[in-house]
Amino acid sequence: MEYRIREPFTKEKLEPLRAGDTVFLTGTIYTARDAAHKRLIEMIENQEPLPFEVKDAVIYYVGPTPEKPGNPIGAAGPTTSYRMDAYAPTLLDLGETAMIGKGQRSQEVKDAAIRNGAVYFAAIGGAGALMAQKVKSAEIVAFEDLGPEAVRRLQVEDFPVTVVLDSAGGDLYQEGRAAYLESRK
Template structure:
């Protein structure tokens, strides 16, 4: 099933999504990879505020290439998500509602997704130029010294993602594998 969801990206809007659904996101999302996640958790440990409001936030695991003149961003394909698994549960517990990346997640992340009514989306790996076409604006808001891994605020329109982990415990990777093996009998 296909859904069109605009911000605010609340758990209420994500609660009926099921693993395997396709979603077109429109609104503000943030970028952060492992170095930025590490810094954000260190900020929280020191009692500092994060560079953006984590409540109802969607974080895209991406390190975009430099933009060409006239474009808001360069190629913006997803990063392998397990690199953020050590940090994701804490951010989900603080109100992050969705993550975008590629690949499987740890059991701790799966439990945090379900506990918080959040979702994990997969973006199309290898299609960074396509993903970049859905970015209308891009602004570095923190950790500029990290270069491509700086935290950015992106404005996206109909950004295509697929639900991998839903808030009810559905897991597309497990379900898809099971369906495939069943079809082979």
């Protein structure tokens, strides 16, 4: 199936999505990689306010390249998601509804996604310039000292992603592999 979803990215809007669906997101998403995630978790542990509202947030695992004149962002391809696996369950438990990255996730992340009605999207690896074309504005909101890994608020339009983990426990990597192996018999 194909879906076009506008913010707010609530659990109710994401619930019908299933592993393998194509989704085009329009609205606000946030960027954060491992160094930023570590700081966010430290802030939570220290009961400090976070730099953005986590409830209904979508976090894109990306460290974009510097923008060229006239563009809000440079190439913005996804980074490998497992680096955020130690931090993701905490953010999901606080209401984060979706993550965007590439690669498989741990069982703990899968369990947290199911428990919280969240999804994990894959973005197209190696297509950072294409992804950047879907970013209409970018603003650093935290951890500027991290450079490309600073937390940014992005406004995106028709940002293309694929559902990898759905809120019902579907896993495209497992299902796709199983379907491939079955087709080889």
